[in-house]
Amino acid sequence: MEVATMVSQEDEDEEEELPMLPVFTIFLQQEETLELKDTRRELGTCNDLNDMRKLTSNDEAFNLSRQQIRQIVDIIRSCKTPTLSTYMRWDQYAISFYLKLCTCFRVDYQHLESTVCPPSPEVMPLVKEQEEHTVDRGGMDHLFPKEMSHAERIEQVEHMYIGSSFLINTEPFKFGSYSSTPECIPYHLYLLVKEAVDIMKRFEWHNNPNDLVDLATVEKKISFFCTYLHSHLPTGWSYERDRASSVVAGYDSTRKPRYFMAGYTPIRDWVEDVGCDEDTYLTPQELMDIMSILHSRKTPTFWNFGWQQISFYCKLCSCFGIDYHCLEAASEDDVCLMNMGRNG
Structure with missing residues (x-):
C-alpha cells in the first residue's frame, strides 16, 4: 500500500510539471496510452491543428465569450505557450482562434516564449491615468492594493474605465447616410x-443540435451586421426568421454593381457623445477606426490592438468572409460598406 501511495504521489508530481512544457512536446514525449490516443484523436497533431485554419470558417469570435x-x-501577449490543461479546456473554436491570432500576431504558436512582446497598449496608460487622477484628488500613493494580481488590476481598471468614464450606448450606429434610402439590403447581408x-x-434542422448551432451563429452575424452597418439598411428593415425565405426570394443577386455607393456620405468623425458601445466596450470613434x-485593405499590426478591438475586427471580417491575417485579399465589394471617409 505504501508503494502504491508513493507511485501515486510521484504521478501527481509529474502531472503538475507537465503544463510547464509546450503542449505539443508533451504529446510527443508521453507514452501511447489509450487515454493519450483519445487525446491525440481529439486535438490532433501539430499539422492537424494547423490545418484547422482551412477546416473552419472565420466564425470563431461569434462562438467564443468575451472572457475566452x-x-x-x-x-x-504573455509570451507563454499555453499549457496542456489549457488546450484540453478549449473547444475547436478556441483552438482555431488561437492559431489564427498567432498568425496575425506573427508568432510561433508552439513557442511563444521566443517572442519579444510589446506591452499591452490598452491597459497600462489607463492604469497610469487613473493613478494620477487618484493622487490628485485623494492624495493616495497608489490606486490598488499591493497584493492585487496584474489580471485583477486590469479587470478593475477596465470596469472603472467602461462603467465610470463613459455612458453606455444601446442603439444601432449610423456612420453615414444616403441621399436616398437604399431599396434593398446589402449584398453581404443577403448572403447571411x-x-x-x-x-x-x-431535414429536421430544428431537432439537430449542429444545425441549431449553425443557425444561431449566422443569426448572431446578422444581428451584428444590422447594428454596426445600420446606415446601409432600408428604412425600418429588420431580420425576422419567418420572413427570411421571402427576403432571399425577392433579392436580385445578379445585379451589377453589387453596391452603389455614389449616394453615400460617410460621417468621417463622430462628434456626438453617445458613450461606449454596450456589446464591444468600444467608443464610436474606436469602432470607426477598426472599420x-x-x-484600407491593409492588414494591421495586432500588437496595437486590445482584446476589444480584436474581437470587433474579427467579427467584421467574419460577416464579410475576410481572412483576419490578409486584408489585402479582400475585394472592394467586401469592404466598401466600411468607408468612413478616411481612405480611398
Whole structure:
C-alpha cells in the first residue's frame, strides 16, 4: 500500500510539471496510452491543428465569450505557450482562434516564449491615468492594493474605465447616410440571410443540435451586421426568421454593381457623445477606426490592438468572409460598406 501511495504521489508530481512544457512536446514525449490516443484523436497533431485554419470558417469570435477571447489574446501577449490543461479546456473554436491570432500576431504558436512582446497598449496608460487622477484628488500613493494580481488590476481598471468614464450606448450606429434610402439590403447581408435559409431547409434542422448551432451563429452575424452597418439598411428593415425565405426570394443577386455607393456620405468623425458601445466596450470613434482599417485593405499590426478591438475586427471580417491575417485579399465589394471617409 505504501508503494502504491508513493507511485501515486510521484504521478501527481509529474502531472503538475507537465503544463510547464509546450503542449505539443508533451504529446510527443508521453507514452501511447489509450487515454493519450483519445487525446491525440481529439486535438490532433501539430499539422492537424494547423490545418484547422482551412477546416473552419472565420466564425470563431461569434462562438467564443468575451472572457475566452480575452484569455486567448492575453496568453499570446504573455509570451507563454499555453499549457496542456489549457488546450484540453478549449473547444475547436478556441483552438482555431488561437492559431489564427498567432498568425496575425506573427508568432510561433508552439513557442511563444521566443517572442519579444510589446506591452499591452490598452491597459497600462489607463492604469497610469487613473493613478494620477487618484493622487490628485485623494492624495493616495497608489490606486490598488499591493497584493492585487496584474489580471485583477486590469479587470478593475477596465470596469472603472467602461462603467465610470463613459455612458453606455444601446442603439444601432449610423456612420453615414444616403441621399436616398437604399431599396434593398446589402449584398453581404443577403448572403447571411440566405445562409440562414439554407440551414432551415435541412431535414429536421430544428431537432439537430449542429444545425441549431449553425443557425444561431449566422443569426448572431446578422444581428451584428444590422447594428454596426445600420446606415446601409432600408428604412425600418429588420431580420425576422419567418420572413427570411421571402427576403432571399425577392433579392436580385445578379445585379451589377453589387453596391452603389455614389449616394453615400460617410460621417468621417463622430462628434456626438453617445458613450461606449454596450456589446464591444468600444467608443464610436474606436469602432470607426477598426472599420477604416478594413476599408484600407491593409492588414494591421495586432500588437496595437486590445482584446476589444480584436474581437470587433474579427467579427467584421467574419460577416464579410475576410481572412483576419490578409486584408489585402479582400475585394472592394467586401469592404466598401466600411468607408468612413478616411481612405480611398
